[in-house]
Amino acid sequence: MCLALPARVLELLADEQAMVELGGVTKQISVALVDDLAVGDYVIVHVGFALARLDPEEAAKTLALFAEMAAAS
């Protein structure tokens, strides 16, 4: 369930809002649920709200794990 997507923060706006981007499409969302965001962060967006910050190091680790699998087989 729950369609949510990683999008990049382009700009932080007033009233706990932010502009985010995904594949050349921009969207204004609420960041009321996530503190201390910075421009350039990736957030998981669901129904117009950022739910979590995406951790680029963890993402890289998971991708490395996939690649390891590739090397092993």
Next chain:
Amino acid sequence: MKGPPLDFRNGMVDMSHGGGGRAMAQLVDELFIAAFDNDLLRQRNDQASFAVEAGRMVMTTDGYVISPLFFPGGDIGSLAVHGTINDVAMAGAVPLALSASFIIEEGLPLADLRRIVLSMAAASREAGVPVVTGDTKVVERGKGDGLFITTTGIGRVPPGITISGDLARPGDAILVSGSMGDHGVAVMSQRENLGFATDLKSDSAALHGLVAAMVAATPSIHCLRDPTRGGLASTLNELAHQSGVGMIIEETAIPLRAEVAGACELLGLDPLYVANEGKLIAILPEAEASRLLAVMRDHPLGREAAVIGRVVEDRHRFVQMQTAFGGRRIVDWLAGEQLPRIC
């Protein structure tokens, strides 16, 4: 006796503009005839009378209702010209003339109506297909969505060309003329309740020039169709059904802009079901596919043309897709209308 000219800056359409009296005559003269200007229209008859060469004719009609009336890359006026020309052209025919019927909601700003009619006239002139007869009606406020336009088109099929949706055969190749979903996403980006923005423009265009080049190069084309409402997926299902065949398409071969993919991810939509207004699907024997592809890519409206799949025997008439991921899945008819979803 002539009153003051129409106020195209601040005026709006009212019931008298459809009443059959002087106000209507003024609107027809100062806007419609002035914009579409041609000999047949200038005769001011209730019909256009003209001679045609002998041969097989095609006739088609289409109603245009779109919200908003203006969108990036076009408006309801240019769309009403392109869409009907394309329906004529998809029989391989050369479009000859259009009619236009306007149902205007009381209160529509005259400035908007003028902008739409001028855009329509420009589209018709650019395509070389005149609007030769028309009609105007005005409905009370609340009984229309600003403006509805219906256009009818006629055209002539060149000798030796037989193109129909029931002619796809196993072994045929399936081509598209360019990227999918641009129109639908451009229009959706203008709808406030969907809340996203993009630089993408509608692909709205008249395709008869491209079609003329295609049928000249490969008269063996079996099917042509423009994947408008319901998108590529629904149109392929229509053709598979009409022809009693199955189809297998390759996800990686389907041209798709990043913005269309991004908007569809955000809204939970499938780009294969999103509308196009300036693209076509062509089906023809596989042996001719590369020649046709080269001709399409030589045309400005077919630069991104691609072979996307093939027709197969299948009594279930399934359209299946080899996914980029490596699996296979059905590409079904659209159920109802595609709605943005959250899960």
Next chain:
Amino acid sequence: MKYIDEFRDGALARNIAASIAGEVEAGLRYALMEFCGGHTHAISRYGIEDLLPAQVRMIHGPGCPVCVLPMGRIDAAIALAGRPEVTLCTYGDLLRVPGSKRQSLMKAKAAGADVRMVTSAADALGIAAAFPDRQVVFFAIGFETTTPPTAVVLKQAKARDLANFSVFCNHVLTPAAIGNILESPEVRQLGTVPLDGFIGPAHVSTVIGSRPYEYFAEEYQKPVVIAGFEPLDVLQAILMLVRQINQGRYDVENEFSRAVTRDGNRKAQALVAEVFELRPVFEWRGLGQVPYSGLAIKQAYAAWDAERRFAIAAASVPDHKGCDCGAILRGLKKPSDCKLFGNVCTPDNPIGSCMVSAEGACAAHWTYGRFRGAA
């Protein structure tokens, strides 16, 4: 698209699939339930079952908020929308869901009801502010992912004292549903539903964290792997579950570490706790009355609670007699086992909710996979 495309790579998928095939052990059973509809959708859409060895069997769980909403609540929303003063706002997912007597919000709209589709709870609040003469009701559904945004708008409605806005709350809780399945006789005693491991929710877990699953892993001795919704995430999670089963382990592991932590989003949790409280019991389609599985709006926000404002009674309406949604949601049956599937019940004419939502097991199987059964 960064962080999406990399997780859809077909070549990597075949490698992970090869590892799964290489590591399953003869004589062991790997019946894995993906709780979430998001996983169900990914499995069907990307054809993941084609990549798995026969010993690995995926069982679709009840994690689709549209599917588990009981018909009585849909009927209540349709009745609300029918009131002349009400503008009912809801997510597009709900518009086609059938209530009783084959009604739906879409049909109610055609008959004159003011039903608006929104893509965010914040939009419903915006409509209320723009139309002060209308009673704007937000028909809220969803698991822990979708609840915090509703909490935010309820707080804003209170702060702005927007008297014409209210929320018809149908938010439900994932752990309660997992517990219900694990406690069911089919799983516990009868063994009619084999369950050897769970793929845990992706986006729900960004909010609640991985901690709530630790109890299930421990108490029921079933491994849990939290996974993202992209196809490589799902395959990787299956491999991690296969390894746990091989080793006899039952830990909570986190494949979706790029977005999920052990504690989750504490700010969102605190907001939800401020605005909502547990209902003693809530009805789920398929699971029946599940204790402490749903949320209600707290007294402090009672003025914005549509159930109070419009005195909506809890009514339980039985599903269509031939509809197997309930058994399918509990993992007892597959979509193709239902005698309505594909003949009476299709996405164009859905009888049960599993055929409506893109994440419903029936819709996913019909839309993407039915060529597998066709001869």
